Amino acid sequence: MSLRESIFSIGSRMIHRSDDDINFDVMTLDELQEMQNDLLQKIWMLTLENDVYERYLTRQDPQGLKTIKNILERAKITRRVTQHMIPRTSRISFRESILSFHDFGKHSIASSPSVVSMRTISRFGTPSLMTVGTTSDTAKITIAHRMVMARKEVEEMKKKLQQFRIFARKKKTIMRADIEEIEIRISEVHESRETFESEVVTEGVDPITGKIVAERVMRFIEEWLRSANTILQRLRLKSATTKMHIRKARQQLAQRKELGELLHAVDFEKLNIENQDYAKLLEEKNLYVIDMKRIAGYYHLKLTQHKQKLEDLLRKLNEAKKEIISKQNQIEELKVEHRTIEVKVKRLNSQLNDLLTFMETHTAPDILEFVATQEEYAALDRTYRLLQRRRNIQRTIYKEHKEQTQVKKKSRINDEV
Numbered sequence: 001m002s003l004r005e006s007i008f009s010i011g012s013r014m015i016h017r018s019d020d021d022i023n024f025d026v027m028t029l030d031e032l033q034e035m036q037n038d039l040l041q042k043i044w045m046l047t048l049e050n051d052v053y054e055r056y057l058t059r060q061d062p063q064g065l066k067t068i069k070n071i072l073e074r075a076k077i078t079r080r081v082t083q084h085m086i087p088r089t090s091r092i093s094f095r096e097s098i099l100s101f102h103d104f105g106k107h108s109i110a111s112s113p114s115v116v117s118m119r120t121i122s123r124f125g126t127p128s129l130m131t132v133g134t135t136s137d138t139a140k141i142t143i144a145h146r147m148v149m150a151r152k153e154v155e156e157m158k159k160k161l162q163q164f165r166i167f168a169r170k171k172k173t174i175m176r177a178d179i180e181e182i183e184i185r186i187s188e189v190h191e192s193r194e195t196f197e198s199e200v201v202t203e204g205v206d207p208i209t210g211k212i213v214a215e216r217v218m219r220f221i222e223e224w225l226r227s228a229n230t231i232l233q234r235l236r237l238k239s240a241t242t243k244m245h246i247r248k249a250r251q252q253l254a255q256r257k258e259l260g261e262l263l264h265a266v267d268f269e270k271l272n273i274e275n276q277d278y279a280k281l282l283e284e285k286n287l288y289v290i291d292m293k294r295i296a297g298y299y300h301l302k303l304t305q306h307k308q309k310l311e312d313l314l315r316k317l318n319e320a321k322k323e324i325i326s327k328q329n330q331i332e333e334l335k336v337e338h339r340t341i342e343v344k345v346k347r348l349n350s351q352l353n354d355l356l357t358f359m360e361t362h363t364a365p366d367i368l369e370f371v372a373t374q375e376e377y378a379a380l381d382r383t384y385r386l387l388q389r390r391r392n393i394q395r396t397i398y399k400e401h402k403e404q405t406q407v408k409k410k411s412r413i414n415d416e417v
Contacts, residue, residue, distance in 0.1 A: 049146070052149060052150050052153050053149065055153050055156075056149045056152065056153050059156065192224065195220075196220065199216075199220055200212060200216055200217055200220050204216035204217065204220075
């Protein structure tokens with residue numbers, strides 16, 4: 001059962017129940033406990049109603065709320081004075097006490113100028129029922145008016161809750177960005193420390209002196225500052241582009257507001273449907289791109305393999321061309337050699353023919369003739385050598401005579417001079 005149904009059921013039960021039907025003397029403890037729970041539930045309901053009414057009056061009519069507070073304070077003072085003035089009896093039955101408490105909570109907020117009543121304890125500590133004037137002229141707030149007031153307050157609380165959610169979301173985003181920035185800074189500091197220890201502290205120690213070289217430290221700091229400047233420039237460019245996009249979006253929103261093209265719920269639903277369609281299309285395109293990448297990778301692998309084969313074939317072709325050129329050179333050399341061999345063969349053939357003809361036509365001499373020919377050949381050889389020796393002697397004598405004549409001519413020329 002909802003809160004509104006429970007409130008209406010309790011209210012109807014408390015309204016339809018009359019004082020004459022209740023007999024407290026014959027009620028059991030369970031019935032009294034149930035009645036106490038009902039009264040506590042009614043007190044809680046009236047407290048909630050008073051809280052809603054006070055919020056409504058604080059927002060709609062704060063001056064009227066101050067007036068009601070002043071009237072209630074005056075009624076409290078009047079009640080205290082009358083309680084001291086009216087004599088109190090010492091014998092009050094249990095039935096009268098319960099009836100007085102039950103009558104004490106039956107009245108609601110009065111709308112007439114002579115009656116101001118509050119059902120229960122308010123946020124400002126006022127009593128649950130304060131009546132100024134006669135109780136016969138009291139007027140109750142209708143259920144419809146109560147529902148309107150409660151609906152307005154619920155809408156106002158929803159607006160405040162939505163504003164608080166927006167504020168909390170912004171604050172959460174800012175804090176998340178700050179946390180990410182701090183984590184990035186911590187990671188960069190750790191990386192810088194590790195690189196400094198590895199490049200400067202470990203590798204930058206001079207093996208002779210055992211100390212870190214100052215030039216190594218300065219070079220590391222300069223490189224680190226240079227990389228930091230590049231990162232800063234990149235971040236500045238990114239922030240500038242982001243600001244430009246934000247400025248363009250604000251200008252577009254301002255133009256839409258000027259033209260009266262305000263967004264409605266239908267537009268958001270349309271955009272949601274379009275986003276879903278685009279998301280499906282994007283998934284399909286991503287799958288298509290993945291397939292194309294797979295196909296491109298396969299053909300790229302095949303292309304690499306064919307390129308390797310082509311390179312092998314080109315290398316073999318170049319080797320074959322070189323071998324053909326060398327073979328052609330060898331063929332030319334063999335052709336030249338063949339020509340020379342042919343010439344030799346012709347000459348040898350001619351010699352062979354001459355020898356064959358000589359052998360056919362030659363008649364072998366006698367042995368005595370051969371011996372005589374040999375002796376003649378030896379005598380001729382000795383005379384040839386003797387003549388050759390004489391020729392050599394005469395040549396040397398001629399050379400010496402020629403030199404002497406030249407010396408004499410030079411001496412004569414010198415004498416004449």
